[in-house]
Amino acid sequence: xxxxxxxxxxxxxxxxxxxxxxxxxxxxxxxxxxxxxxxxxxxxxxxxxxxxxxxxxxxxxxxxxxxxxxxxxxxxxxxxxxxxxxxxxxxxxxx
Numbered sequence: 001x002x003x004x005x006x007x008x009x010x011x012x013x014x015x016x017x018x019x020x021x022x023x024x025x026x027x028x029x030x031x032x033x034x035x036x037x038x039x040x041x042x043x044x045x046x047x048x049x050x051x052x053x054x055x056x057x058x059x060x061x062x063x064x065x066x067x068x069x070x071x072x073x074x075x076x077x078x079x080x081x082x083x084x085x086x087x088x089x090x091x092x093x094x095x
């Protein structure tokens with residue numbers, strides 16, 4: 001219980017510290033232009049299209065990875081089940 005309280009307190013202190021220093025980190029003298037610089041409608045539209053393309057591709061890629069891992073897990077479980085069944089049949093003969 002004490003460990004959980006220590007973790008919660010640590011997370012709260014870290015969050016408060018980051019929140020306190022965030023305004024100083026964001027206060028630059030570039031007149032609010034950000035990393036890219038001055039943006040136009042075309043830049044914003046292109047960024048939106050990039051996001052529209054990125055997220056479905058990301059979801060598809062992660063789904064394929066999960067499917068492959070599930071397939072490997074199923075093969076491993078089937079192999080273990082066969083090994084367990086064959087070892088049980090061998091030892092059941094007995095005297």
